Amino acid sequence: MGKCKFWTLRSNFQGQAKLSDFQLVEEDIPTNLKDGELVCEALYLSVDPYMRLFSDWSEVGKPVVGEQVARVTDSKNAKYPVGSVIRLSSGWRSHTHVKDVSTIDVMPELGDLPLSLTLGVMGMPGMTAYFTLLDVLKIKKGETLLVSGAAGAVGSLAGQIGKIMGCTVIGFAGTNAKVKWLKELGFDHAFNYKTEDVGKSIDRVAPDGVHCYCDMVGGEISFQVIKRMRDHGRMVVLGSISTYNNSTETTGPYLFSDILTKSLTITGFIIFNIREKWHIGEKQMAEWIKEGKLKYKETITNGFEHMPEAFLGLFSGENTGKAVVKA
Structure with a gap:
């Protein structure tokens, strides 16, 4: 049985967030899925300033909030077979047991654009x-x-x-x-x-x-x-x-x-609040990129274990463009 790793808050932030506020936890990845369920493994995870505000309302011990792009590794859902790539708000988790597929976002049409853009320009x-x-x-x-x-x-x-x-x-x-x-x-x-x-x-x-x-x-x-x-x-x-x-x-x-x-x-x-309209903007942003009208940069941190450092870097100005963690 494999292990899922996830980052939690060891304690709520007091002023400037710091590394000691975070804790890396492990749990078993479920293997006996029910019909309609699936398990996915994170490929890219987002770190964003809003997470600092949301974390003030988060429960200590729960995964830090956030979006990720993941690949399905086990499935009992015909719509999302093994190998499917999905975007979901499951927090800072290396693996996610998805029981309710309504939490999965519709992926944008990327063409040959990098997958990480689903958390940035196309996200x-x-x-x-x-x-x-x-x-x-x-x-x-x-x-x-x-x-x-x-x-x-x-x-x-x-x-x-x-x-x-x-x-x-x-x-x-x-x-x-x-x-x-x-x-x-x-x-x-x-x-x-x-x-x-x-x-x-x-x-x-x-x-x-x-x-x-x-x-x-x-x-x-x-x-x-x-x-x-x-x-x-x-x-x-x-x-x-x-x-x-x-x-x-x-x-x-x-x-x-x-x-x-x-x-x-x-x-x-x-x-x-207007997620149902995203497909309109995603299509236009992709067109502008392909036409050379829109450029982007990504600051990519390698390694799920470095999620806190990537997050804290947002507040010291270390990122240019979108900050993303490659799991």
Whole structure:
């Protein structure tokens, strides 16, 4: 009988997450499956900033939440025979006993694209970028779009989609190398928020203000952007990575007067709420990649045993593009 390995929380995070918060556990892989059940083995696993927030609500001892792409190794389900490749949200597990196949996601049509993209451009980050710009912000040609966390899995795609739609795109990232990459992707302006003044940078390249803001980080950067948004500007909050590791509640500065006087629209958006529409975005993203309009990077960590390190690297800026673990 084989063993399944899975990562759990040894204790809930207190401020900055650390390696000692995680524990690797083993259990037997079931062999006597019931009709309709299957077992799969992870091929690629996703690590994403949202897992830090979700883990605050997770039960200690349970697998850390997350998506993976896996291959079926044992099956009593005709729809998913041995060898099938599936995408599912089963957490940080090397093997998964699937009792309810409704938890399995429909795989996108990849063609000759890498399988790992089902967790990136063709997965949650790509769909977040696509539907944020087209359905939520309803971006228009000629507008100015600002993206924070612009070198990450979502931000790098959002900026490129903005360019495809005919916008002027501004991006902020945390290293000079990432800024260089953003310019290679076609961003009109890119800045290192650690070495350049955010407000002054925006004033210089967008003196009339910003129409749309795609926010991944929250905190001080978002404060500076909101102060510089145009009347009737639109902002989508996709994350707040700058605050996830705060050990105490923070308050202010308060920007309600700016929101009021500029008639701003601020929307929180979670892509899992519209999973039934993913096939639309997946098809378009694949076409843009094949046409050379959309580029991507992956930061791949080898080895299931390194899941925590890959996750913690998200908060120290070690990834460019999508962070993925190859099991």
